[in-house]
Amino acid sequence: MGQKIDPRGFRIGLSDLWHDESQCYGKSFKNQKNLLKETRNIFEFLNQYFESKKLIQGKTNQKVSNKIKEYNVQYVPVSPKAASLTHNMGLTAANVFKKNIQVRNYNTTLWYQNGPLLCEFIKTSLKKGIAFRKIINTVQRLLELQTPHQIVLKTSSGTKIMEYTGLKVRYTGRFGGSRSRMASNIVYRIGAVSLQKIETHIQFYTSSLHTKQGLCNIEIWMAYKSI
Numbered sequence: 001m002g003q004k005i006d007p008r009g010f011r012i013g014l015s016d017l018w019h020d021e022s023q024c025y026g027k028s029f030k031n032q033k034n035l036l037k038e039t040r041n042i043f044e045f046l047n048q049y050f051e052s053k054k055l056i057q058g059k060t061n062q063k064v065s066n067k068i069k070e071y072n073v074q075y076v077p078v079s080p081k082a083a084s085l086t087h088n089m090g091l092t093a094a095n096v097f098k099k100n101i102q103v104r105n106y107n108t109t110l111w112y113q114n115g116p117l118l119c120e121f122i123k124t125s126l127k128k129g130i131a132f133r134k135i136i137n138t139v140q141r142l143l144e145l146q147t148p149h150q151i152v153l154k155t156s157s158g159t160k161i162m163e164y165t166g167l168k169v170r171y172t173g174r175f176g177g178s179r180s181r182m183a184s185n186i187v188y189r190i191g192a193v194s195l196q197k198i199e200t201h202i203q204f205y206t207s208s209l210h211t212k213q214g215l216c217n218i219e220i221w222m223a224y225k226s227i
Contacts, residue, residue, distance in 0.1 A: 039069075043060070045093060050075060056111070056121055059073075069100065074114065074117060075117075076109075076111040110149070112142045112143060113164070115205040118220060119206070121135075122135055122139075123218055127209070132175075139169075139190070148165070149163075151164075160226055163225055163226075164222065165193070165225050167193065168187070168221040169190075169218070169221075171219075172219070174216070193221055193223040194223060199226065200223055201224040202221055202223055202224075203221070203222040204221055205219070205220045
């Protein structure tokens with residue numbers, strides 16, 4: 001069952017940031033339906049903006065306080081010139097939606113150590129027509145050049161330092177053939193990834209890719225062990 005469910009489902013006791021932090025009570029209360037509608041429109045705008053500027057967008061967190069929407073966006077530029085295109089993004093979004101919007105960008109240099117950015121990188125490369133095996137070989141070379149990175153987790157028993165042990169990538173759907181072809185999947189493992197051990201911390205990410213043959217799915221498991 002470790003491969004069929006979200007691996008975070010039975011690893012409780014971890015404190016993680018929510019994608020949406022907003023106050024829905026008291027004087028700052030706002031209709032949740034309208035707030036969700038505005039948030040969806042702004043997220044779609046940010047996604048289109050990053051895609052048009054050749055930027056790979058990672059994890060995005062939203063926080064609403066004092067009627068000001070604040071977005072923390074992780075991204076990595078495809079080209080060096082694209083890095084300077086995000087300075088006025090918050091002002092552009094504020095002019096479009098006529099709202100007080102602040103956008104904080106985090107340019108992640110070691111992007112291949114970041115699950116959401118790695119997932120979007122694979123998705124962007126597949127859109128360009130690059131072979132999946134070639135993409136995985138590129139990621140593997142980048143990971144081998146660096147020493148295993150570490151992350152800090154806030155758990156119910158205190159702060160823990162975890163070290164990266166391995167990566168698993170699965171690409172499922174119809175690809176490389178006609179529409180009538182049955183769906184298949186390609187799985188690659190880099191390092192050790194144990195989905196059955198509770199003490200192993202797993203970061204799971206997924207992304208969808210629309211192709212001419214149909215909908216494909218990219219799944220990434222990043223495994224960490226305590227040190």
